[in-house]
Amino acid sequence: MNTVIILMSIILLIAISMSMVGKGGGNFYVLAMILAGVSMHNAATTSQLIMMGTAVASMIIFHKNSKVDWKLALVIDPPTDIMAFVGGYFASNMEGSTLKLMFAILLVIISIFMFISVKEKKHVENHKFGYWNRTFGEHKYTVNLWLTLPITAAVGFFAGAIGISGGAFKIPLMVMLCGIPMEIAIGTSSAMVAVTALMGFLGHTVNGDFNPHLAIPLTIVAVIGGLIGSKYAVKTKPKNLKKIFAFTNLVAAIIMIINIIK
Numbered sequence: 733m734n735t736v737i738i739l740m741s742i743i744l745l746i747a748i749s750m751s752m753v754g755k756g757g758g759n760f761y762v763l764a765m766i767l768a769g770v771s772m773h774n775a776a777t778t779s780q781l782i783m784m785g786t787a788v789a790s791m792i793i794f795h796k797n798s799k800v801d802w803k804l805a806l807v808i809d810p811p812t813d814i815m816a817f818v819g820g821y822f823a824s825n826m827e828g829s830t831l832k833l834m835f836a837i838l839l840v841i842i843s844i845f846m847f848i849s850v851k852e853k854k855h856v857e858n859h860k861f862g863y864w865n866r867t868f869g870e871h872k873y874t875v876n877l878w879l880t881l882p883i884t885a886a887v888g889f890f891a892g893a894i895g896i897s898g899g900a901f902k903i904p905l906m907v908m909l910c911g912i913p914m915e916i917a918i919g920t921s922s923a924m925v926a927v928t929a930l931m932g933f934l935g936h937t938v939n940g941d942f943n944p945h946l947a948i949p950l951t952i953v954a955v956i957g958g959l960i961g962s963k964y965a966v967k968t969k970p971k972n973l974k975k976i977f978a979f980t981n982l983v984a985a986i987i988m989i990i991n992i993i994k
Contacts, residue, residue, distance in 0.1 A: 735768050736946060740953045747786050747957025758783050758896030758929075759839055761954075763984045766991060770946065772828040772835075773936065776895030778947040780820070780933035783896075785951045786958030787926035791919075793963055799919025801868045804912070808880050809924040812888030812898060813931045819892030820935020826893070832992050835894045839985035842900040856911075873911040880909065892932030899925050 742764045750757030758779045765775035794800050823831060857865045857874055864875040883905060884898075891898040899921045906917040936942065 736949060739764060739768055739946075740949055743782065743950050744953045744957045747782070747954040748961040750786070750961065757786070758891070758894075759835070759842060759900075759984065761950075762835060762895045763988065765946075766832070766988070772831045772894075773824065773939075773941040774943050774946065776820075776823060776831065776893070777933060777936035777941040778943065778950060779895035780892075780929045780936060781942075781947045782951050782954040783929035784926055784933060785955040787922050787929060789955045789958035790922040790961070791926055793959065794919030794922050797919070798869060799915055800923050801866070801912075801916055801920045802923070804866060804868070804875070804906075805920050805923045807864065808875065808877075808884055809927060811881050811885035812891070812902075812924065813927050815885045815888035816892030816928045817931040817935040819889040819894075820932040821892075821938060823893040823936060824939035824941060829992050831894050832988055834890065835896075836985045836988040836992070838890060838894065838896065839988065840982065843979075843982045843985070868916065871913050871916060873913075875910045875912075880905065888928060888931075891928055892935055895932065895936075898928055 743761060746757050746760045746764070750760070761779040761782050762772075762775045765778060766772065770778070791800060857872075858876075859865070862876070862878045864877060866873055866875055884902065887898040887901045890896070902924060903914075903917045903921050906912040906920065907914055912920070933942075
């Protein structure tokens with residue numbers, strides 16, 4: 733019980749911080765639970781449920797402020813969701829140490845993405861097959877489906893397997909490759925994270941990796957944190973948090989590798 737209470741406090745802080753920048757925060761949720769002695773499979777499953785709850789909470793706030801492009805999400809997110817279920821389902825056949833190693837490698841990659849300065853590119857329409865010229869409110873952008881769909885599918889598999897959201901990959905993808913404004917990318921990411929997390933959660937749960945006594949209280953406090961953080965995100969642009977998260981991710985990767993060696 734003491735461990736769960738401590739985890740609830742940590743998860744609340746993580747949820748507030750990550751919802752401010754449109755990321756699921758699965759990397760931090762999983763690490764916190766692993767360090768608390770939770771198995772990798774249970775941690776990944778619980779993380780997916782937490783991210784589903786926080787993403788829905790954030791999505792409600794972003795939708796009210798017209799920051800969610802639903803058509804965009806419906807087009808580019810299905811490959812992620814399908815592969816998230818596949819990743820979650822097959823994760824039970826992998827050793828915990830293998831999942832931890834995958835997790836550590838992805839933490840390093842996520843850190844690199846966070847260090848990259850994501851700049852919105854100038855909109856140029858492309859009428860070739862496989863390019864979608866999209867208008868959302870006052871914004872116009874062109875989505876390269878040839879690159880976007882395979883990348884989101886790959887992100888979905890690994891996200892589902894190890895309990896992360898993929899938001900750290902999707903937001904730069906939407907901004908840099910598709911020219912989507914940052915605030916729209918963050919809001920739309922919250923909607924996509926919710927479905928991806930649901931599919932990953934179902935994939936893990938089918939194999940009996942769900943622990944309700946741990947997952948439910950952590951999800952409740954995370955939803956509260958998601959509501960708090962997303963309300964603040966609508967009013968500000970917390971760019972400095974990205975560097976803090978990037979350094980934290982690197983430290984987390986090192987800790988996870990040490991955990992594997994032990």
